[in-house]
Amino acid sequence: MDALTINEAAETTGWSPRMLRYVERVGLLEPKRSAAGYRLYGPAELQRLRTLRELLDEHDIGLSDLAFALRLRRDEELRRATDAWFEAEAQRPAGVPSDDWLSFEQHKHEKLLAALARRIPTPTPETV
Amino acid sequence: MDALTINEAAETTGWSPRMLRYVERVGLLEPKRSAAGYRLYGPAELQRLRTLRELLDEHDIGLSDLAFALRLRRDEELRRATDAWFEAEAQRPAGVPSDDWLSFEQHKHEKLLAALARRIPTPTPETV
DNA sequence: CAAACCTTGACACAACTCTGTCAAGGTGCC
DNA sequence: GGCACCTTGACAGAGTTGTGTCAAGGTTTG
Numbered sequence: 001m002d003a004l005t006i007n008e009a010a011e012t013t014g015w016s017p018r019m020l021r022y023v024e025r026v027g028l029l030e031p032k033r034s035a036a037g038y039r040l041y042g043p044a045e046l047q048r049l050r051t052l053r054e055l056l057d058e059h060d061i062g063l064s065d066l067a068f069a070l071r072l073r074r075d076e077e078l079r080r081a082t083d084a085w086f087e088a089e090a091q092r093p094a095g096v097p098s099d100d101w102l103s104f105e106q107h108k109h110e111k112l113l114a115a116l117a118r119r120i121p122t123p124t125p126e127t128v
Numbered sequence: 129m130d131a132l133t134i135n136e137a138a139e140t141t142g143w144s145p146r147m148l149r150y151v152e153r154v155g156l157l158e159p160k161r162s163a164a165g166y167r168l169y170g171p172a173e174l175q176r177l178r179t180l181r182e183l184l185d186e187h188d189i190g191l192s193d194l195a196f197a198l199r200l201r202r203d204e205e206l207r208r209a210t211d212a213w214f215e216a217e218a219q220r221p222a223g224v225p226s227d228d229w230l231s232f233e234q235h236k237h238e239k240l241l242a243a244l245a246r247r248i249p250t251p252t253p254e255t256v
Numbered sequence: 257c258a259a260a261c262c263t264t265g266a267c268a269c270a271a272c273t274c275t276g277t278c279a280a281g282g283t284g285c286c
Numbered sequence: 287g288g289c290a291c292c293t294t295g296a297c298a299g300a301g302t303t304g305t306g307t308c309a310a311g312g313t314t315t316g
Contacts, residue, residue, distance in 0.1 A: 005262070037262080
């Protein structure tokens, strides 16, 4: 059974046991548990933990940033709202009079929603 | 000319002048400047500021979260790296032996890159 | 059964986020 | 020219993130 307990996993990934629990707490990586509740890290989790460290170090980002990115992929409405906000860059077309601003925005939202609807609902890549 | 100075903008958007400067500092909204360096908020900026407050309040997120979302859309490499990490959910297909894990990952990266290349490089929605 | 693990919970502390306020100095306008 | 505004910079304080350490108690196994 190739699954390590938290201290062993810490050893081979460079994270501290404390941080492995923290990474789990912020929702980024939740290992399986033994019957008694021990955390069990498989090869996939170990690889992911190493990659995670690289990701954080190379781009100078924090766990909270990744946690937000996770929220973005999980919460459809949040993603729509933030996308809409960024899309509404302050480059309102010169020809559009101020009064039409709102309807202009509305139109943009419609386009965004249409684009979202076109996406595959959920890939669910079943274990082959 | 419909452009407000920082205190006026604060008045009509509900942000404090201090926070308007902070929002600018984290890169989320940079108003134009007068010749003397005064911040000038146009109608578009004012609307964006109100929408920003809504966005933060309704989803209980912070400016730093939005700042990271901005990094994600600006920094192609960062987006690729985070997407790749999330894509590599710990559901490694059972059939793949451990030794092939790395090449499996590599393959996934290739697919991701191909998907990215297929995208429109930059929408650049020219002023109609 | 005792040693060496594991669990959760808590205290602690540096660094950062968010927000206010105040100081020193430039700008606009009557 | 003076008052009301703007600028940047700094100090400050509450709250969050990231991290260590320690305590009280369950698990595994020689």
